[in-house]
Every structure is written in structure tokens, then in C-alpha cells.
Amino acid sequence: MWSCAKNRKHLNAYVDGELPDRARREVEHHLSGCSDCALELDSLRGLAPLLRNEDVPPIPAGLSARILAEAAIRQRRNMVEKTSGRKWPEFLFQLWLVRGATTAALVVGLAMGGWMAWTSQRSSDLEPWMTVANTESAARSIYAFDVLGAEPQGSIEAATLALLANGR
Amino acid sequence: MPDCPDSDEFLLQATGRGDMAAFSRIVERHQTWAWRVAYRFTGTEEDASDIVQEAFLRLLDASGRYRPTAKFRTYFYQIISRLCLDQAKRKQPLLLETVPDTPDPSPDITDTMMRRENAIAVRAALDALLPNQRLAIVLRYDENLGYEEIASALETTTKAVERLLARGRERLRDMLGRRENFF
Numbered sequence: 022m023w024s025c026a027k028n029r030k031h032l033n034a035y036v037d038g039e040l041p042d043r044a045r046r047e048v049e050h051h052l053s054g055c056s057d058c059a060l061e062l063d064s065l066r067g068l069a070p071l072l073r074n075e076d077v078p079p080i081p082a083g084l085s086a087r088i089l090a091e092a093a094i095r096q097r098r099n100m101v102e103k104t105s106g107r108k109w110p111e112f113l114f115q116l117w118l119v120r121g122a123t124t125a126a127l128v129v130g131l132a133m134g135g136w137m138a139w140t141s142q143r144s145s146d147l148e149p150w151m152t153v154a155n156t157e158s159a160a161r162s163i164y165a166f167d168v169l170g171a172e173p174q175g176s177i178e179a180a181t182l183a184l185l186a187n188g189r
Numbered sequence: 190m191p192d193c194p195d196s197d198e199f200l201l202q203a204t205g206r207g208d209m210a211a212f213s214r215i216v217e218r219h220q221t222w223a224w225r226v227a228y229r230f231t232g233t234e235e236d237a238s239d240i241v242q243e244a245f246l247r248l249l250d251a252s253g254r255y256r257p258t259a260k261f262r263t264y265f266y267q268i269i270s271r272l273c274l275d276q277a278k279r280k281q282p283l284l285l286e287t288v289p290d291t292p293d294p295s296p297d298i299t300d301t302m303m304r305r306e307n308a309i310a311v312r313a314a315l316d317a318l319l320p321n322q323r324l325a326i327v328l329r330y331d332e333n334l335g336y337e338e339i340a341s342a343l344e345t346t347t348k349a350v351e352r353l354l355a356r357g358r359e360r361l362r363d364m365l366g367r368r369e370n371f372f
């Protein structure tokens with residue numbers, strides 16, 4: 022006959038009906054002659070009615086609709102990815118990356134703006150003898166690029182006339 | 190491919206081919222027990238809803254890769270179990286005072302109070318277990334799963350499940366045994 026210690030080691034599996042036949046018979050043989058182990062068994066069985074309670078609330082209304090709506094969105098996204106033949110990696114949508122890219126774009130924009138303002142200021146400071154002889158390139162630099170100039174440099178019509186005059 | 194067009198395995202494979210009606214059928218068929226496991230594990234409707242929703246969406250994502258070598262239920266239990274254990278890592282145990290009210294049709298107020306008190310005690314005892322012990326207990330008592338199925342859901346061995354259940358029960362008896370009328 023098994024000892025109490027050995028018997029109790031198998032009691033959980035016995036309660037759950039998971040013992041092989043031979044071990045189950047040993048446990049039952051022990052239980053028939055041991056009131057302590059029989060009490061232990063009752064105590065283990067006493068947990069079942071407590072734990073198998075019915076206090077589970079019903080599924081929240083709309084949960085399945087929410088699941089299906091989200092599923093439809095994912096399905097559409099997958100279809101678009103399949104048909105476009107490319108999948109945007111998830112890391113591209115990380116917040117830190119978006120913030121970094123925005124900051125970098127801002128810095129580059131400011132630097133370019135500063136540079137353009139500086140070059141336009143320099144060209145307006147030139148002496149007459151320093152002006153570029155090539156009217157076409159001068160017109161291009163004045164009328165096409167000097168968007169940050171301190172004062173209006175003319176109009177598109179004036180630029181066209183300058184170019185025509187040079188052509189003649 | 191499974192023969193029966195209404196089997197879970199067949200429906201999941203159809204979902205993998207883009208059949209959303211098949212997915213809808215899966216949700217309808219399995220949401221009740223998924224909800225029960227998640228709620229019994231977490232003890233709150235909010236967390237249980239999140240787990241159930243995420244479980245079905247993961248199922249959808251995996252449906253394209255699904256091969257019916259494992260039973261659908263085993264596969265889905267695994268997904269839910271992982272989500273439950275992940276949630277437990279992030280969340281502190283539920284406080285006694287926050288145990289939600291559950292509807293009770295009994296007109297006897299004493300009985301109602303007793304039931305509520307017992308429910309609170311059981312909830313607190315469950316929350317005091319290690320997450321994998323709690324999940325093993327939930328799968329055993331609420332879902333009536335055998336050791337093999339629990340082992341598969343928790344991705345462990347049947348011996349480990351036996352130990353988890355034994356330790357979980359020991360702890361539950363320690364906590365609940367102090368109260369009268371329990372055993």
C-alpha cells in the first residue's frame with residue numbers, strides 16, 4: 022500500500038481523472054483505509070463548486086461587431102498591400118520616427134530659407150561694375166529664384182522683355 | 190483540407206483566403222467561451238474585452254498561415270492563453286473593492302450578500318495565484334480541459350500542468366479555507 026505522502030502526490034491527478042488505471046487503483050486502495058487522505062480528497066473536491074461559478078457577465082453588446090469592423094479594416098489594408106505589391110514596414114509608423122523626420126524637415130527648410138535670403142541680400146549689394154554681363158542668367162537669378170528678396174524685383178512680363186531684348 | 194465545410198478548421202482556412210463571412214461565423218461560434226476564459230482570468234470586463242478582440246484579430250492575421258495539423262480550439266486556446274499571460278505581466282492584481290457586481294436573480298438579500306461575498310473571496314484568491322497557475326485553474330474548472338489540452342494551451346508539459354494545478358489548489362485552499370462554509 023502507498024504511503025500518505027506518495028498518495029497525496031497523486032491526489033490532484035486522481036481528482037482530475039488523469040491517473041492511469043493502476044495508479045488510480047492504488048489511490049483508491051489507500052483512501053479506503055486512510056481517513057486523513059480521504060479528508061484531503063474532500064477538501065480538494067470542495068474547490069470545484071466554488072470555482073465553477075456562473076458569475077460571468079454576458080458578452081458586452083457590440084463586442085463582436087467591433088471585432089468584425091476591425092477585422093474588415095485589416096482585411097482591406099492587407100488587400101491594398103497585396104495589390105500594390107508592397108508592404109509598408111511597421112517601423113515607419115513609429116512615433117519617434119515621425120517626430121524625427123518632421124524636425125529634420127523643419128531644420129533643412131530653415132537652413133535653405135536662410136541661405137536663400139543671404140544670397141539675395143548679397144546680390145542686391147553688388148556694385149554696378151560687378152553685375153553679371155549675361156542678362157539671361159541675371160534675369161534667371163533675379164526673377165526665378167529671388168523669392169526672399171527685400172524688395173520686389175519686377176514681374177514676369179519684365180523678365181520676358183529682358184530676355185527678348187537680350188535675344189535681339 | 191478538412192472535409193466538413195462547417196468545421197472550424199475549414200472556416201479558418203476560408204478566412205485565410207479572404208472569406209469574411211467564414212470569419213464572422215468563427216467569431217459567433219467561439220466568442221462565448223473566449224469571453225468566459227478571459228473574464229475569469231482577468232476579473233474585469235474591460236480587460237476581457239481587449240483580450241477577446243485581440244485574440245480574434247490575431248486569429249485573422251494567422252489564418253493565411255494556418256494548416257489544420259492542430260485542432261482549431263487548441264490553436265485558439267494558445268492565442269488566448271498568451272494574451273492572458275501578457276496582460277497579467279502588465280497589470281497589477283485586482284483590488285477587492287473593484288470586484289464588479291454580478292446580476293443575481295435571487296430575491297433573498299442575505300443569500301445575495303453571501304454569494305457576493307464568496308465571489309469576492311474567490312476572485313481575490315484567484316488573483317493571488319501566479320498567472321500560469323490561475324490560467325491552469327480557469328482552463329480546468331471553467332473549460333473542463335484535460336491535462337493534455339491545458340499543456341498545449343500553455344505550451345508546456347502535462348507534468349508541469351499537474352504541478353501548476355496542485356500548487357494553485359493548495360494556495361486557493363489556504364486562502365479560502367479560512368472562511369467558514371467553504372468546505
